Amino acid sequence: MTAPFRHIAIIGLGLLGGAIGLAVAEMLPSTTTSGYDLAPETRARARERRLASHIAETAAEAVAEADLVIFCVPPGAMGAAAAEVASALPPRAVVSDVGSCKASVAEALAAALPAHNPALILPAHPVAGTEHSGPDAGFAHLFRGRWCILTPPDSADAAQVERLAAFWRALGAMTEVMEAAHHDLVLAVTSHLPHLIAYTIVGTASDLEAVTQSEVIKYSAGGFRDFTRIAASDPTMWRDVFLANKDAVLEMLQRFTEDLTALQRAIRVEDGGALFTHFERTRAIRRGIIAMGQDDARPDFGRGDH
Numbered sequence: 001m002t003a004p005f006r007h008i009a010i011i012g013l014g015l016l017g018g019a020i021g022l023a024v025a026e027m028l029p030s031t032t033t034s035g036y037d038l039a040p041e042t043r044a045r046a047r048e049r050r051l052a053s054h055i056a057e058t059a060a061e062a063v064a065e066a067d068l069v070i071f072c073v074p075p076g077a078m079g080a081a082a083a084e085v086a087s088a089l090p091p092r093a094v095v096s097d098v099g100s101c102k103a104s105v106a107e108a109l110a111a112a113l114p115a116h117n118p119a120l121i122l123p124a125h126p127v128a129g130t131e132h133s134g135p136d137a138g139f140a141h142l143f144r145g146r147w148c149i150l151t152p153p154d155s156a157d158a159a160q161v162e163r164l165a166a167f168w169r170a171l172g173a174m175t176e177v178m179e180a181a182h183h184d185l186v187l188a189v190t191s192h193l194p195h196l197i198a199y200t201i202v203g204t205a206s207d208l209e210a211v212t213q214s215e216v217i218k219y220s221a222g223g224f225r226d227f228t229r230i231a232a233s234d235p236t237m238w239r240d241v242f243l244a245n246k247d248a249v250l251e252m253l254q255r256f257t258e259d260l261t262a263l264q265r266a267i268r269v270e271d272g273g274a275l276f277t278h279f280e281r282t283r284a285i286r287r288g289i290i291a292m293g294q295d296d297a298r299p300d301f302g303r304g305d306h
Contacts, residue, residue: 003031004167005094009066011059011081013037013046014234015129016098017072018138021051023171026140036062037135045135060088068167071097071109076240078105082112089113094160095121100187101244102151102180119157122164125149125183126173127191133234144172151180181248188248193256195238196249198230 008024010017013035021033035052036059037043047055056062063069063085073081078097089095095116099105106123113121128146130137148168152161165175178186205216205224216224242249266274 003028004163004170005031005068007032007034007066007068009033009063009069009085010035010052010072011037011062011069011085012072013042013051013055013135014072015133015137016126016142017070018046018049018051018135019128019140019142020070020072020098020138020171021046022049022138022140023143025050025053027170027172028167032065034062034066042135049135051135051138059084063090063093064088066090066093068094068096068164071095071099073097074234074237074240075099075101075105075108075244076236079108079112082109086113086115089116091117093120094164096124096164098124098126099244100125100127100191100241102149102183104244106151106153106180118153118155120160122150122152122156122161123180124151124164124168125187126168127187128173129233131229131232133237141172143168146173148173148175149183150175150177151183152177153180184245184248185251188245188252192241192245192249193252195230195233196242196253197256198227199238201227202231 008020008031010021010033013021014037017035017037021035024031024033032054033052034054034056035043035046036056037046043055043057046052059081067090069085069089071078071081078099082095093116095109095113097105097109102123102125106121109121109123110118126143126146126148128143128148130142148165150161150165150168161177165177168175201224208216263275263278265271266278
């Protein structure tokens, strides 16, 4: 296939940035990549792992020849990262990102790049990742069979939206176009709230005075272990996610609190029927996720190999 872009600049070389660089090298070998990360030690490790064709010493250097720039930094750093490249950004370059909050990121990118054509600022979110972070975390097949949601503004150039979608499909992802505010509400349910719950449960377990930390670790059942995996995610990124998507997260948290109260009451009054009906419905959702290929039914969820 013809590569959608000639030269891709990746700003931020952690899990997602590194995975993009490795995926482009494998799936789009004719495409050149340049990478930059604010941390010198990350740049050094990125060179060792060859996360990009060239690791630049400044963000401006990384984007100078790019026709696609992808910001792979936490939501709270998006504006500063974009401002750093504003003066060097080629006028026809498509600008995108990988953040899981889209409305706030779109605002940050537009504010940091006032001279850039708004039709070429196309936020995106590959719904893929692991609990690991940093330049050693990425692998080339991270996006295979996963969704990448594009949230272009109303002013977006339709041809460039399709070009960006073609890029993500080339990396193995499925693509969907969605309005930014709707994306943020959906992800508040499917990603942000589950992470908040995991952080809370793991924190509560570690704080219980009646249970020592060694007992929490020693007697961890499968459910608690799964929560600790989620709760091991990058704290900087998730702090920024909750602040950037505050309204949607709070709305979903209120709904969750109401549902939790209903379950609390069912347990208190020993309403086994209500509990069984609820659990049966949620089990059907799990089966639907597996049927759609968005997870694996094996005991290790297929996480054992990449």
